Amino acid sequence: MKAMILAxxxxxxxxxxxxxxxxxxxxxxxxxxxxxxxxxxxxxGFKEIVVNHAHLGGQIEAALxxxxxxxxxxxxxxxxxxxxxxxxxxxxxLPLLGDEAFLVVNGDVYCDIDFGRFFRSTAGNAxxxxxxxxxxxxxxxFSLDGERVIYANGLxxxxxxxxxxxxxxxFAAVKPGSIMKLRxxxxxxxxxxxxxxxxxxxxxxxxxxxxxxxxxxxxxxxx
Numbered sequence: 001m002k003a004m005i006l007a008x009x010x011x012x013x014x015x016x017x018x019x020x021x022x023x024x025x026x027x028x029x030x031x032x033x034x035x036x037x038x039x040x041x042x043x044x045g046f047k048e049i050v051v052n053h054a055h056l057g058g059q060i061e062a063a064l065x066x067x068x069x070x071x072x073x074x075x076x077x078x079x080x081x082x083x084x085x086x087x088x089x090x091x092x093x094l095p096l097l098g099d100e101a102f103l104v105v106n107g108d109v110y111c112d113i114d115f116g117r118f119f120r121s122t123a124g125n126a127x128x129x130x131x132x133x134x135x136x137x138x139x140x141x142f143s144l145d146g147e148r149v150i151y152a153n154g155l156x157x158x159x160x161x162x163x164x165x166x167x168x169x170x171f172a173a174v175k176p177g178s179i180m181k182l183r184x185x186x187x188x189x190x191x192x193x194x195x196x197x198x199x200x201x202x203x204x205x206x207x208x209x210x211x212x213x214x215x216x217x218x219x220x221x222x223x
Contacts, residue, residue: 024107029220044116106162130158
């Protein structure tokens with residue numbers, strides 16, 4: 001099973017930190033955000049990683065190289081300036097990801113989840129990891145009915161963590177090179193009753209602002 005780390009975002013809310021450094025290379029606890037993912041993926045048994053990039057992508061390739069420092073093999077999927085959004089970026093990278101289901105991880109989150117639970121996943125077309133709603137997103141995204149992802153309907157809502165397992169067929173309708181968000185595909189899967197998910201109750205941070213980065217950095221340095 002391969003994994004893809006999404007690292008193409010501009011990081012507008014993180015400016016000025018991201019003016020000279022791509023967001024996945026910003027550090028917390030003495031390591032780049034993306035390195036925390038690489039270490040956990042390697043520990044879980046993953047070997048082949050795909051990283052997409054756009055803004056200052058050359059810095060990402062220079063910092064990570066071929067992945068051998070973590071016992072990994074990294075391939076890169078460059079995107080044009082402005083990037084292709086999540087679904088567009090994944091669709092462009094499909095030739096590198098192969099025919100089996102793959103794990104996707106947002107490069108700008110921190111999560112203590114054991115990625116090993118998804119290794120050789122037998123999930124369907126799309127399986128999302130959901131987390132309790134953070135203060136900055138208190139309305140959440142979706143609800144869970146068992147393992148089925150649904151709209152709220154008065155139930156407890158959760159936030160999509162940016163971690164998921166997808167089958168390549170989930171992106172079959174996305175033309176390579178097109179700009180497309182992930183949400184329309186998720187909405188279609190909910191309507192079809194095929195989107196599944198699970199809750200993660202451990203540590204998760206959407207490192208979307210300089211303040212949250214500073215707080216995470218302090219937390220990790222005190223561990």
